Amino acid sequence: MTDMISLAPQAHSGVAAARPAAIPAVQSADPSVGSFSLVSGAQISGPSSLAAIVARFAADVETDSGVALDLVDAGARSGAPAISVEIDETGLASVALARGLRADGRDLRDADERYGLEIDSTGIRVWATTPEGIHRGLTTLRQLITSTTTAGVVELSGVRIVDGPRFAWRGLSVDVARTFHDVGTIKRVIDMCSLYKLNVLHLHLTDDHGWRFEVPAWPALAEVGGAGALGDRPGGHYTQADVAAIVAYASERFVTVVPEVDMPGHTQAVFAAYPELAPEPSPAAAQAEAFGLAIGTLDSDRGRTREFVRDVLAAVAAQFPTSAWIHVGGDEAFGMPDEAHAAFVEFAVSTVRDLGRHAVGWQEAARADVGPEELIQYWIEPTQLEGMFGANSDGAIEAPFPPEVMELVADNLAKSFGDVPAALAKGASILVSSNRTLYLDRPHADAAATVEQEATRSRVGLPFYPPATLREMVEWDPVAETPAIESDHRIGGIEAAVWCETVTNRDDLEFLLLPRLAGVGERGWSTHPTDWNEYVVRLAAASRAWNRRGWNWFRPASIEWPDAV
Template sequence: MSVPVIPLIHTARRGASDFALTPAVPVVAPAELEAVARRFVSDLATDSPIDLDVATDAPLGVAIRLELAADGLDALPATGGIRADGDSHADERHGLAIAENGIRVWGATPEAVHRGLTTLRQLITAHAGDGVAQLPALEAVDAPRFAWRGLSLDVARTFHDVETVRRVIDMCSLYKLNVLHLHLTDDQGWRLEVPEWPSLTEVGARGAFGDRQGGFYTRADVASLVDYAADRFVTIVPEIDMPGHTAAVFASYPELAPENPLTIESIPGFDLSIGTLDPDRELTWTFVNDVVRSAVEQFRQSAYVHLGGDEAFGMADEAHAAFVDRAISVIKDHGKLALGWQEIARAGIGAGDVVQYWMEPNESADGFESDALKAMVPEAFLPMLLETLAKSVHDVPTALDKGATLLVSPTSRLYFDRPHLAESADPAQEETRARVGLPVYPPASLRDGVEWDPIDETPVVDSDDRIGGVEAAVWCETVTSRDDLEFLLLPRLAGAGEKAWAARNTTEWASYSARLAGQAGAWDRRGWNWFRSSEVAWPAPAVAQAQ
């Protein structure tokens, strides 16, 4: 049975009699599910014209009933991978039953019920009209393929305010993504308060990419975002990029900088920084310890701290490995687990460490001869960059040999700063399509984003056992505003949810594109700026309700 929701449901069967949902139907929830019920009602009222009420006194009659229960869920396949919050008791299996006498949503945990209600919310939105949603009779049970389903958001090159990040969290929640990985530091800016190092925000936070306005998140801002995400069962994972990508650090504290850091303008607005933190200086480790402690204190729900570890241009392999090893020790000393980009595989990682795979061998090889790459990179710097790319082909096998877990983020499928390939169905969007997206990447279609599988795209992996999860990424060199960001994220983010949640090789483009078209009404009502790809037969736009 085809159900107009994303991600694809594991098992769904058509029932006998449909159900007409009106605002008179209450949502009945026990006390332990009341918060989940109220979140559902609020989100549904934003996404659709259906406005429901929550009841906790279990009235008789037709209702949407929420239950903590696990009946009928044991046959679902086990979820693989790792949790960003480290919750070993997590269980997202859930069921949804729609019949003429009402609706039942159940799961073993409040999070599981929330996932089931997310399916119901999409279903209601797809069938709503004139205050009534005619819902198909349905019996469904569902569970995710991977426990880590994420999006990495670059807030360093373009600073995105708290409200924008909240909007992104809402997008993640809608497609059952449960991790928002914040890339908080880079050459262009520093976005996190560290009390012992105030110049990081007084100086390092001023900048952004090009002439964009900088900024940072206060401790209160972070607390509000962490709570907002937790209400939607999303964990925010902080990334402090080191030992490279540290120009903002060096601008704030020159005593941490190498003697001759070098910044090269490759083309106007695109800068490459050469200079890394020195693992042989004890001041470096005072800095790293203070920064990690601050990140751990603020992002309390995350079991991980992401240390970056990528693109340490000009750093000797031995020095890079020594830095990564000690940084991982610092993270573990603060009671957290370590996560880093795939280059950390070249250090002494092991079981419990997570390596984020992003540089695909085929794409890296193509990049060696890419005219776009050569146009962006100064001739003197090109050999250094090509050396880094050449080393990347060994990272995944090395990580697996060392017992690490992989987080899968292949550039060709999950880097959303790639230009859109198809034309827009709205000619007014063509200027944005031509401007937004890194030109070094070949453009990608929406279909490219769902016709693949994490196993097939990951070197030497032949089962889910070594994959911790799936994570998309959006980098913001070409993103100048919230509208640009959302233009790159949607509709692509729905596809990331599909690949991280749905069973292997179950996505068919014809079915997926039809399900995707049904999402547009919610996007319009929320005022999200999305790319109207000509690949999909979109409905007429709805009136935006939220900004």
């Protein structure tokens, strides 16, 4: 196979040995004397306050590597354990605290994710000042164990790691409206997020194609609005018990679930359930519908719309108690007058504030009166507009919709160039979700390793986005990617998104997420620029865990992946 990237360290002039085989790349790693062997039955010990975290780590290690560790309480053990876990702050000040915003609203120092990990000939030690920091350190250790396990024996090189995240918000948005993903699938996604130190799962719960959670005061939202999905895909919704299970599962893995109710556009499922909230039909809306584009928005001055918004956001706040933020959408309100759009966004934001939460909105929400309490999610990367709509032989943008409809779409896109500067001028922070580097529903550009995967690659991924390679989606920087941003200080965090127009099931979803999600973790956590030749060695080693967990992942033919274990 030509242009094969090998796992062998010597193929990269020694750079592979310079960094531990963990993703994201650690901030600081110094070699220690000797190495340490780990086998099933080795003891791991920590204080009782960390027992649940340690037990989950041991279960994950056994799943990923087959090595079964023996848990021993620190107060009851005799002799030195192979792995000791401690609350301690020694040496952690050498790594800066994260910048940005926490999705759970906690102070960055109270939710300190920094940790230390030391391996030498006497054993392994993991320490941090918070349980969350312990979880991050054990996650790195778990990756090192998985990448070096051979025939049930782990041989870990001596190293002292001190590590912490660049950004406090490191997220993934999953579209469950166009394709409904059940609780089991969402838990698998949470496991992927946790493995790569992503700490936010943003659920896009509502859109034109489906409404996915219960609002007691408006039962038809779930019963009628949730009955369908895109095309002939099965619908569904999360009961309140389902939501509670997802939130609890995520919280145990230090992932905050941020809910989104997309308004005032993307609301056809609302209108199907409650037609009295819908606008009058229009010729533009009829033309757009014929091309698969929905036009029609909620209006805060129409009928019971304000009551509807209050009830929906109150239900969200009650069902997602761990999130300090509620996403109110605000994007692609095609055909809505600017004043009406701004008024709606301002009403939604004020309602969120009244509930004691903060509002997130897509970048178009910056056209309303937002401020320092809000987070604006930047997604329309300017150079991608031509790629989204194509160009003819004369270089002119081709219109995929009738002229009347294209005029509405083009108007929204033209205004997008001022969104981020406007948000910054109003004091809001920016959540970086550029569609060029963080939209995981782009087609894969790399050729697949198998005929079957090549067939999937030709089908999955939005065709109006230019295909992207794994390398393109990891070798970039959030500051350089974001207009009007000159440093980390105004960035609240980064968040990838996977939209499900072409995703029909769990396998399609995972095919787009992996290996790309590892790169999202790299960009959100690590301050180091990523060198592809070094990164791909860590990435290939990471695939061992994907195989053992049965995740469906894309295998580029240009990378020499290890055999399934």
